[in-house]
Amino acid sequence: MRESAAPHGRSDTTRTSGTTRTPGAGSASGTTTDPDAALAAYGWDTHFADAFAPYRTDPAPDTGSGRALRPARVVRVDRGRCDAVTAHGPVRAATADVATADPTRALCTGDWVVLATDAAGGHRVRAVLPRRTAFVRSTSSQRTEGQVLAANVDHALIAVSLAVEPDLGRVERFVSLAWAGGAQPLVVLTKADLVPDPDTLDQLLADTEESAPGVQVLAVSAETGEGVDVLAAVLTAGTTALLGQSGAGKSTLANALVGRDAQEVRRTRDSDGKGRHTTTTRDLLPLPGGGVLIDTPGLRGVGLWDADEGVGRAFSDIEALAADCRFHDCAHDTEPGCAVLAAVDEGALPHRRLDSYRKLLRENARLAARTDARLRAERKQEFKRRQALGRHMTERKRGAGGRP
Numbered sequence: 001m002r003e004s005a006a007p008h009g010r011s012d013t014t015r016t017s018g019t020t021r022t023p024g025a026g027s028a029s030g031t032t033t034d035p036d037a038a039l040a041a042y043g044w045d046t047h048f049a050d051a052f053a054p055y056r057t058d059p060a061p062d063t064g065s066g067r068a069l070r071p072a073r074v075v076r077v078d079r080g081r082c083d084a085v086t087a088h089g090p091v092r093a094a095t096a097d098v099a100t101a102d103p104t105r106a107l108c109t110g111d112w113v114v115l116a117t118d119a120a121g122g123h124r125v126r127a128v129l130p131r132r133t134a135f136v137r138s139t140s141s142q143r144t145e146g147q148v149l150a151a152n153v154d155h156a157l158i159a160v161s162l163a164v165e166p167d168l169g170r171v172e173r174f175v176s177l178a179w180a181g182g183a184q185p186l187v188v189l190t191k192a193d194l195v196p197d198p199d200t201l202d203q204l205l206a207d208t209e210e211s212a213p214g215v216q217v218l219a220v221s222a223e224t225g226e227g228v229d230v231l232a233a234v235l236t237a238g239t240t241a242l243l244g245q246s247g248a249g250k251s252t253l254a255n256a257l258v259g260r261d262a263q264e265v266r267r268t269r270d271s272d273g274k275g276r277h278t279t280t281t282r283d284l285l286p287l288p289g290g291g292v293l294i295d296t297p298g299l300r301g302v303g304l305w306d307a308d309e310g311v312g313r314a315f316s317d318i319e320a321l322a323a324d325c326r327f328h329d330c331a332h333d334t335e336p337g338c339a340v341l342a343a344v345d346e347g348a349l350p351h352r353r354l355d356s357y358r359k360l361l362r363e364n365a366r367l368a369a370r371t372d373a374r375l376r377a378e379r380k381q382e383f384k385r386r387q388a389l390g391r392h393m394t395e396r397k398r399g400a401g402g403r404p
């Protein structure tokens with residue numbers, strides 16, 4: 001809602017909050033900066049501030065230290081712990097309190113959480129604020145299940161290398177995935193310096209635009225810097241996730257956007273944190289001009305997950321044509337009066353694109369069928385476990401004479 005509210009204010013706070021904190025600033029009393037402003041560099045906005053409000057008034061008696069609960073954004077998750085950033089810098093926190101058997105609800109990069117700190121300086125994630133959006137993918141064909149890759153992503157930057165002819169089917173897949181994840185896609189043709197002929201570059205841009213209706217397509221070169229400023233300006237608000245095949249130039253682009261200096265500053269600042277951990281925010285990078293970049297390894301190879309609507313949006317041109325098919329359940333295959341096939345015959349719609357649409361829908365349907373069965377079985381098991389646990393607890397209480 002207030003997405004465009006204050007990119008400038010945001011970038012200012014990024015700089016001041018990033019460089020003026022000194023070691024030991026963790027003791028809340030010495031803080032003069034508005035914590036909300038410091039967190040804005042990591043994508044904090046009124047939406048999350050509202051979600052956090054009930055915790056803010058909570059004096060957190062259960063921490064036993066009198067310390068207030070704080071908001072933090074998750075940078076990376078590993079077994080039982082996560083790296084997160086707070087208004088006062090990076091922390092490492094235990095995640096046992098928010099453990100869940102449902103992989104689509106598991107804590108992930110980009111989540112905003114409620115952090116409790118005990119008297120000894122130990123941090124725990126107490127709760128996860130409701131996600132605005134989530135990127136979920138299918139993991140493997142054997143154990144079909146959704147895995148959250150990134151949460152609260154506003155834009156998806158799809159990097160496609162111009163070192164080879166762009167694979168438009170892959171562009172379509174990523175665009176579907178972006179929409180399915182609730183993010184606005186943006187296609188970036190990287191390594192533009194490798195296509196010196198402007199006419200060829202224009203043609204490649206046009207072909208890509210045709211495969212991604214309603215999506216901005218930009219050409220950039222990290223090598224020459226061409227287009228990087230334009231891209232940075234597009235990313236100033238909200239959180240952007242980097243998607244794209246291996247070798248597409250994502251890391252190079254991230255470096256160009258973040259700037260080498262910024263990364264070095266961050267690295268030295270990481271050592272300010274308590275303990276010996278070498279927390280880096282590599283997966284969650286505040287951009288110097290505003291906005292946050294999420295670059296997690298998991299996002300790099302992608303399968304669809306519950307992406308029906310995403311595919312529909314990525315192929316909005318085909319879905320619009322389909323409204324004119326004679327049969328409302330037309331498969332655009334051999335049906336008479338098919339408006340989609342007519343558009344292909346007229347040359348208005350590339351056949352390649354229709355094939356790609358069908359393929360992605362089929363793939364998604366296959367996954368959905370497999371998962372439904374599995375999820376049902378899992379929920380049943382979970383229910384049985386809880387029931388057994390409930391019985392066990394009651395029996396224990398009785399056994400110890402602790403009848404309520």
Ligand SMILES: Nc1nc2c(ncn2[C@@H]2O[C@H](COP(=O)(O)OP(=O)(O)OP(=O)(O)O)[C@@H](O)[C@H]2O)c(=O)[nH]1
Pocket residue numbers: 190191192193194220221222223224244245246247248249250251252253300
């Ligand atoms: N000519 C040219 N080469 C580039 C450009 N950007 C990246 N490259 C090269 O492309 C290769 C891959 O770049 P990376 O940034 O590592 O690609 P990536 O997408 O992060 O790859 P993964 O980490 O495997 O996912 C490297 O050899 C880069 O030097 C560019 O703008 N122009």
Ligand SMILES: [Zn+2]
Pocket residue numbers: 322325326330331332333335337338339340341
């Ligand atoms: Zn049809």
